[in-house]
Amino acid sequence: MTVVCESSAGWLVDELSLFRKWYQHSTSCQDADHKKNQYGIRGDLFLILRPHIPKQSTPVSLPTVCPETNPTATNQKKKRKRSCAFNQGELDAMDYHKKITDFILEGTQPLIQEGFKKLFLQALSVNDNHSQTEPGLCNNPCQLAELCNMAKSMPLLNFGEHTVLVLESGLYLPQETNVLSCITENKSECPKVIHFIGEKYIIPPKSAFLMSDVSCMEPLLQYKKYNIIVMDPPWENKSVKRSKRYNSLSPNEIQQLPVPALAAPDCLVITWVTNKQKHLRFVKEDLYPQWSVRTLGEWHWVKITRSGEFVFPLDSNHKKPYEVLVLGRFQGTVNSAGRESGISLPPIPERKLIVSVPCKLHSHKPPLSAIGVYGSIFAVESGTKICASLDGATLKIL
Template sequence: MAKELPLVDEEEQECVQSLVAEFGCTSHVDLFSRVTENKADWATAVTLMGEEYVIPPHTAFLLSDFKRIQPLVNYGRKFDLIVMDPPWENKSVKRSRRYSSLPSSQLKRLPIPLLASTNCLVVTWVTNRPSHLRFVRDELFPHWGIEVVAEWFWVKVTTSGQFVFPLDSQHKKPYEVLVLGRYRSSADDSISSSKTSEVPVEDSRLIVSVPSALHSQKPSLSEVLKRYVGAEAMCLELFARSLHPGWTSWGNEVLKFQHMSYFTLTPADDPADIS
């Protein structure tokens, strides 16, 4: 993980809080031991930890590491879609020191069975290192009771449509892999009605886009995955570094790309001017 977060009181307490209090004022928030919700229908600019952030509408988040993930479990939601982008170990990250990596074995500590609904679609971004891909398919997903159903590829291109790196490059590839699986709880059986009614996920699908200028920021998968989980699905992102409307997000840098410096604010329309 990228940074150590402060310890919090171990005593049992409310696990959720509202970001905006009555009359539109920002309430006092405990970011490290409670899930914070913005229930408003609009994005909110707030000051947190002495910095300004933009919080999307209908968003919930928990700023914590593995030691303090329990409030997310206590939140009581079962998610239909879980997307994660783990900080995989690799030489480039170690050299650049952009963020701290995480040993693969530590990922097994994530309480996926406590967060996933039956047949939850779990999507994991994986680097092009073969050992990481094998670990996800052969160890991590089976450990959680997840059945691998597909592998997709995110192909990165320039604004002119060319690969960002040569396809046969020995060092960097112009694509990344996503492993998709369905969570099968121990109570499931192969002929359950919920399993037979789920939308099949196609294998080897390609997502093609121009990558963000921000390091390691992945494209949003909300629209791409909607058909497989439904428009009303409860969605969770793990190891998040930004927030998405309608999603719950967790990570120790969950607000990183919500900082005001990444946004250009424009005046809201005056309702009186709207005919």
């Protein structure tokens, strides 16, 4: 069961169960290779039993002592200089945290208690120690980001030259195959395995993708319109810049993404935002208005351990155990097809919690289809789910 339990505040979600459901044997799947080889995600990727920072080790916010007011402070060893007062960004973050703390605590605890009753969550035993990523867990990191960078060096196709590659059983893609400039589809009820440049990739049933940098999205624009668009932009921050793990996008570059051209009438636009108030304000006050998207709600993903604790203490100054997603509705033109047909769209709740044990892989977000955002909350006129998911490394169509 993907949704373990739900309340008026939100849902407790089993991400691992959903992934296994995507790749399990389907009764309508007639693929001989799939019946012979079953696929699944490793359960230890979601085996987080202890918080990353114990509660007792959480640093307490103390007033900063200035050398001007305390002469003895100059004799102490200084590890790092900082100003005597919090900067505006820190003050904004603390103010935002105060506003949502009660909602997160009061909404999360009943879901966690129900999770224990249903045995999805279990009390921690003394010998359990699998919170950190085990050695060798990610020794073979995904190369999709590098492949997407290759798209920049590929020659651009002219309008009308874009093709769709439909996967066949046991398909091997030679290195010269230009998958970086075309939509690749798996129309079957079974997962498909493709081999490309020495790596193996499993494509979920009834899905398609464009392996591309965000600067090379023309094939997607020629493909179809989307009822739901989910974005996880690579926001600029100092940690990413220091680690050089991936390239980030500036606010101006994010604004240039062709979301209005991809959106169907009344498209639901969902954007993941880091816990930085300037990014949240940018989405609500600049990005969405420019795209003709009306903000509807601000939800929070709350990350917990299998023992029912926050992965970081809620008041930690290091990291917060929650992330923000902003939901909005694409307005488009006044005479959009959705409005002409008189379709009554269900209201989007202003506040909701998605509670789950996170995946250990970097920057992995919970699939929103687990809680019905793609179904019961958003009415799709055609009765099918057409969703474009954009993030910093890959672009997928689900």
